[in-house]
Every structure is written in structure tokens, then in C-alpha cells.
Amino acid sequence: MRTNWIILVLAGMIPTCTFYLLDWTGATESLRYISTTAWQAGHPSPGELVLMFLSVITWTWVKGFMNLFLLAAVPFFIADVVRSGRTPKVQAAPKARTSGHS
Amino acid sequence: MKRKRTNFLKHFTLLILALCASFAINWMIAPAAYLPDAGDYYGTELTEDVRGQLAHFYWIWDDQDRRDTAHEEMRQQNPEWDMISRSFFAYSLANVALGYPAERERALRYLDRVIEDTVAHDWRDFLLPYGAARPFIRQPASSVMVDGEFSLMIGLRRLVDDSPDYRHRALHRQMIERCIAAMEAGPVLCGECYPDECWLWCNPLALTSIRVFDILEGTDHSELIRRWGEMAEKKLLDPNTGLMQSAVTLRGEVIHPPEGSTIWIGAYCLQPVLPDLAARQYKRMKELLAGDCLFLSYGREWPEGTRGDWDIDSGFTPFGMGPASTGFALVASKQMGDKDFFRRLLGLLDIVGVPKYTSGRMRYLSSNLVGDATFLLAKTSGPAWDEIDRRSRERGLLE
Numbered sequence: 193m194r195t196n197w198i199i200l201v202l203a204g205m206i207p208t209c210t211f212y213l214l215d216w217t218g219a220t221e222s223l224r225y226i227s228t229t230a231w232q233a234g235h236p237s238p239g240e241l242v243l244m245f246l247s248v249i250t251w252t253w254v255k256g257f258m259n260l261f262l263l264a265a266v267p268f269f270i271a272d273v274v275r276s277g278r279t280p281k282v283q284a285a286p287k288a289r290t291s292g293h294s
Numbered sequence: 295m296k297r298k299r300t301n302f303l304k305h306f307t308l309l310i311l312a313l314c315a316s317f318a319i320n321w322m323i324a325p326a327a328y329l330p331d332a333g334d335y336y337g338t339e340l341t342e343d344v345r346g347q348l349a350h351f352y353w354i355w356d357d358q359d360r361r362d363t364a365h366e367e368m369r370q371q372n373p374e375w376d377m378i379s380r381s382f383f384a385y386s387l388a389n390v391a392l393g394y395p396a397e398r399e400r401a402l403r404y405l406d407r408v409i410e411d412t413v414a415h416d417w418r419d420f421l422l423p424y425g426a427a428r429p430f431i432r433q434p435a436s437s438v439m440v441d442g443e444f445s446l447m448i449g450l451r452r453l454v455d456d457s458p459d460y461r462h463r464a465l466h467r468q469m470i471e472r473c474i475a476a477m478e479a480g481p482v483l484c485g486e487c488y489p490d491e492c493w494l495w496c497n498p499l500a501l502t503s504i505r506v507f508d509i510l511e512g513t514d515h516s517e518l519i520r521r522w523g524e525m526a527e528k529k530l531l532d533p534n535t536g537l538m539q540s541a542v543t544l545r546g547e548v549i550h551p552p553e554g555s556t557i558w559i560g561a562y563c564l565q566p567v568l569p570d571l572a573a574r575q576y577k578r579m580k581e582l583l584a585g586d587c588l589f590l591s592y593g594r595e596w597p598e599g600t601r602g603d604w605d606i607d608s609g610f611t612p613f614g615m616g617p618a619s620t621g622f623a624l625v626a627s628k629q630m631g632d633k634d635f636f637r638r639l640l641g642l643l644d645i646v647g648v649p650k651y652t653s654g655r656m657r658y659l660s661s662n663l664v665g666d667a668t669f670l671l672a673k674t675s676g677p678a679w680d681e682i683d684r685r686s687r688e689r690g691l692l693e
Contacts, residue, residue, distance in 0.1 A: 196309055215650070223648050226660040227617070230371070247648075247659075255645045256320070256328075264309070264316035 193275060197268035204253070204261030211250035219243045220251075324589040329641040332633035335673050340394055343649065346656025347670045348390065351383050352400075353655050354663075355407055364663050369419075374439075375664040377412075377420040381443040382667035384408045386674045388450035393677030398454070405451050412444060413465060421488065430489045431544055436472045438485030439493065442500030445469035449506035450678055453685075456510060470507045473500040474515065482546035483518070483525045491549055493541045494530060495556045497522075498563035502682065505567050509685045516691050523568040535597050536578050551600075554583045554593045554619025558626040562675075565629055566682040569692075576630050584623065584635065585614060590645070591638035593619030617646075621665060624672035629679055636672075643669060 214220050222243040225236040236244065320327075334341050340348075354360050368375040384405055391401035417440040418426065429435065448466045476485030477500065484492035485500065501522060504515050529546045530539055537552035538560050550556070561579060564572035582597040595601075595616030620639060627636040647658035647669070657666055686692035 196305060196312075200309070200312070220648070220650070220659055223659040224662065226646075227662060227665070230662065251648055252645070260313065260316050260320055263319060264312040267312055267315075268308075 193268045193272040197265040197272060200261045200265035200268065204258045204265070207250045207253035208258045211247065211254050214243065214247050214250065220247045223247050223251075321588070329589065329637045330644070332637040332640070335628065335636070335640075336631075336633075336676065338394075340390070340397065341673070343656055344390075344670070344673050346649075346651055346654060347666060347673070348386075348397075350655040350657045350666065351670065352404060355404055361411070368663050371662075373420045373422060375662070377440065377443055379664040379667040380408055380412050381447055382664070382671040384412075384447040385450060385678060386667070386670045388454055388678045389671075389674040389676060391454045392681050393674070402451070402454055405447075405454070409444075409447055409451060409462065412447065413462065417441070417444075425488045428489045430486050432476055432479055432486060436476060436485075437487050437496075438473055438476050438500050439487035439496040441469040441472045441476075442496050442503050445473065446499060446503035446506065449503055449510065452510050453506060453678065453681055466507065467511070470504055473504060474518065477501075477522070478518065480544050482529050482542065482544070483522045484530070484542060484544070484546075486544060487541075490543050491541055492544060493550075493556060494538045494560045495540075495563070498560045498567075501567045502563050505686060505691065506682060508691060509682065509689060512689075514689075514691065519567050523571050526568075526571060535582055537582060537597070538575055552583075552597065554579075554595045554616045555622065558583070558593065558619065558622035562622075562626040562629050566679045566686065567692075569683075573630070576626060576632075579623075579626070580632070580635065583619060586638070587615075587642075589638065590642040591623075591635055592616075592642055593621075593623035593639070595619045617665075621668040621672070625668060625675055628672045628675045 211220070220243075222236065222240045224230045225240060225244050226248070335344075354364050365376050365379070368379055387401040387405040387408070391398045391405065394401075417437060420440050421437065425437070430437075445466055448462050448469070452460060452463075452466070473485060477483050477497065479485075480492065482492075484494075484497045487493045487496045501519050505519065507513065508515055526538065530542065531537065532539055532548075532552050535552055538557045539548050540550035540553040540556035542548055557575070558579060561572050561575040564575065583594045585592050585594050585598075592615045594614050595618070596614070598614065601614075620642065624636065624639045624643065627639060643658070646660060647665075648660050649656055650659050658669065661669070683692065
């Protein structure tokens with residue numbers, strides 16, 4: 193359960209944080225090239241195109257996919273918390289038996 | 295090994311199920327959670343994004359270099375965009391001045407600034423190069439596109455505040471007289487925007503501009519407007535779709551069939567002068583030029599099942615979605631009071647446009663000046679057309 197919600201939270205947050213990082217560095221300005229009429233000789237460069245696509249993709253996380261992944265993580269997180277609450281009782285007995293067998 | 299594989303499949307299935315459930319929940323709550331409230335844009339307070347957009351335009355117009363750079367960038371791509379970014383900003387300011395009294399003085403100040411800077415240009419500066427490739431059929435040459443757009447700028451300014459010593463009264467009259475003469479001379483009551491090319495964005499806009507002039511000057515061109523409406527029904531509609539053509543020759547032969555990048559604004563501009571025709575056209579446009587994707591809407595460049603060639607007006611149209619058509623549908627839907635369509639289009643704009651705030655100023659990163667001006671006009675639209683309607687009725691120009 194823990195692995196599941198961590199995977200989902202990371203899947204939601206890493207692209208989102210990447211967008212804000214791109215925004216902070218000014219790389220999201222490359223989004224102007226979404227309009228092909230902004231294309232001029234020499235611009236966009238391959239690097240600007242990569243940044244544009246990266247900005248577009250990460251922006252879709254900010255506006256939607258982040259919520260999709262974070263909401264999906266909720267049941268796993270709850271299950272993990274509930275199971276963690278039970279852990280001392282559940283794990284104590286089997287542990288003792290296991291060590292006995294080995 | 296088998297147990298490991300089963301365990302992996304179990305986790306994977308659980309993840310997929312959780313994502314599906316999340317998708318379903320997000321879909322269900324999307325209209326409430328992710329779409330803006332259209333009512334905010336019809337309210338008595340300017341919304342935060344409109345304030346931000348206005349601040350961005352004020353910032354541009356506060357500095358000569360910034361203004362020149364921004365408009366030169368438009369001009370290099372398309373001189374019409376330079377013109378439209380000016381005129382749509384000016385119309386937005388008129389809406390703000392009329393609809394939000396606290397903003398009136400500032401909006402009027404910038405409106406005057408835009409007009410002063412714009413009328414200093416030669417009208418040919420705003421035409422694409424092919425406008426100079428051959429002579430206009432009607433002489434002396436003039437463009438209903440430029441005269442209509444600029445006279446409406448001045449007319450709306452006078453609608454906000456019409457002091458007797460306003461310096462562009464004479465210019466206003468000249469522009470309107472040229473529009474009327476050009477339209478009356480055309481066999482289908484359409485004036486040339488380019489040589490032998492009459493657009494059904496510009497001609498309806500010129501009609502509204504003439505109506506504003508009538509309100510201000512006490513003249514009456516209702517007869518021309520009425521005849522234009524009849525002519526449009528007979529000769530300017532596409533027989534297959536019932537939509538307005540985009541552009542015709544002086545004689546009414548089709549140059550560009552119905553395109554979203556033109557006719558949404560045509561319907562928008564007809565609303566204060568020929569409201570019934572505008573409403574019918576808008577309804578038809580909704581049927582043929584509006585598309586839905588999940589909980590969002592967009593404008594098509596061409597009716598479903600047909601397609602034309604991409605050009606500078608249409609832009610790139612992935613899956614039939616027209617960026618220009620979507621922007622102009624936003625303007626028309628706001629004016630027509632189509633709140634559901636308006637908010638779904640705004641929702642799309644919010645995703646595709648990538649709004650960015652800097653020191654209280656807001657612009658759309660994937661847009662440009664003309665796009666931003668279009669969105670601003672859409673969000674502020676209403677008060678100016680309402681004022682035209684109210685005063686037309688007062689004068690008996692509209693039943």
C-alpha cells in the first residue's frame with residue numbers, strides 16, 4: 193500500500209513541480225511557440241522546442257493530472273495509515289513464530 | 295517467482311482501478327471544480343483575471359518602447375493583428391468604462407491613448423501585403439475593415455463620453471461616410487476590405503459602427519441596416535449550412551466559405567443592429583462550429599465534415615479545433631449570454647492558454663497580443679452593446 197501511494201504522489205507531484213521550476217527559470221516563455229505564427233527564422237531552436245513540449249506536458253499536470261494521481265493515492269494512503277495503526281499487534285506474534293522456525 | 299508476479303499484477307491492477315475511480319470522480323466534479331463561474335463575468339465587479347489583463351495592457355501602453363515593440367511584433371506577423379489588438383483593447387476599455395464606473399476615468403484615458411496612436415497611422419499600414427498587389431475596385435480606395443474598426447473605436451469612446459470639443463468628431467464622420475458609401479456602392483451592400491474582397495467580419499462591424507454614429511449624431515441609417523439584413527439572408531449565406539460566408543467579392547461570389555475565425559465575430563457584431571439575424575446565426579454556429587471535449591468546449595474552424603486550408607487566420611487546427619475560432623466563439627458566447635458555452639470555452643482557455651501573473655499583470659503564455667486582446671474583449675463584453683441597444687431603442691432605431 194505504501195509503495196502504491198508513494199508512486200502515485202510522485203507521479204502527480206514531480207511533473208507539477210517541474211512546471212513551476214520551468215516557470216521560475218523563465219523556460220515557460222517558450223510556450224509562445226505553440227502559436228506557429230510566432231515562429232521566425234532561427235526560432236524556435238531545438239532547445240526551445242524541447243522546453244515548449246516539456247512546459248506543455250507539465251502544465252497539463254498542474255491543471256489536471258496532478259489531481260488525478262493525488263486522488264488515486266488517497267485510498268492507498270488511508271489503507272496504509274489504518275494498517276500502520278494495527279502493525280504492532282499484527283506483526284508481534286508472527287515475528288516470534290518466524291524466528292522460531294528459522 | 296510466480297508469487298512475485300502475482301503480487302505485482304495485484305498492485306498494478308489496484309493502481310489502475312484507483313486511477314479509473316479517480317478519473318470518474320474528477321469527471322463528475324469537473325464542472326463545479328475546474329470551470330470558472332460564468333456569472334462572475336456578468337457581475338458588477340471586475341474579476342481578478344480581467345484586472346490582471348487590463349494591468350498588462352496598461353503596462354504596455356504606459357511605455358512607448360514596450361508599445362512599439364509589442365505592436366511591431368504583431369505587425370511583422372500580420373498587420374491586421376496589430377489593428378485588431380488595438381481595436382479589441384479599445385472596445386474592451388469602452389466596456390469597462392461603461393460597465394464599471396470606478397474604472398471609467400482610467401479606461402477612458404487609455405482609450406484616448408489607443409485612438410491617438412492608431413489614427414496616426416496610414417490605413418494601408420494595417421493591410422496584409424496583398425492589399426497593395428492590385429487596386430481597389432471602388433475609387434477612391436478605402437477599406438471597410440480599417441474604417442469600420444477605427445470608427446467603432448472612436449464611436450464607443452464618444453458613447454462613453456461625448457464632449458462637444460472632442461477632437462476626432464470630423465474624422466469619425468469621414469470614416470463613417472466612407473463605410474456607408476462603400477457599402478451602398480456594393481452590389482450586395484458589402485464594402486471592400488481588400489481589393490474585391492468583402493469580409494463578413496468587417497461589414498457587420500461597420501454596420502454597428504454606423505449605428506453608434508446614428509445614436510451620437512442624430513442621423514438614421516436604419517434603412518441601410520435593414521436592407522443589409524435582407525441581402526444577407528438572400529445572398530450572403532452558405533446554402534449548405536445556412537451560415538454566413540466569410541468573404542465574398544463585391545458581386546457576392548464566395549471567396550471564403552463559413553469559417554469560425556471570421557463569422558463568430560460577424561454574429562457578435564450583428565447583435566446590436568440585426569439581433570434576430572445574429573441570434574439565428576449564432577444558434578447555427580453553435581450547431582456546426584462548436585465542439586466538446588470532456589467538460590470543455592472549443593470552436594471549429596470549419597463545420598464538421600468539411601475542411602479548408604490552413605492560413606494565417608485559421609491557424610493550425612488539430613482535430614478540427616480552431617484556436618482563432620475558439621477565441622472568437624468566446625467573444626460571441628459572452629455577448630449572447632450563452633453562459634454554459636462561455637464557461638466551457640473559458641475552461642479550455644485556462645488550460646491551453648497558460649495564464650501567468652507577474653506583479654499583478656496577467657497574460658496568456660501560449661497567446662500573443664491579439665489573442666490576449668480577444669480574451670479581454672470576451673470577458674468584458676456586454677456593457678457597450680447594451681448601451682447601443684438602449685440608446686437605439688430610445689431613438690426608435692431598433693424595435
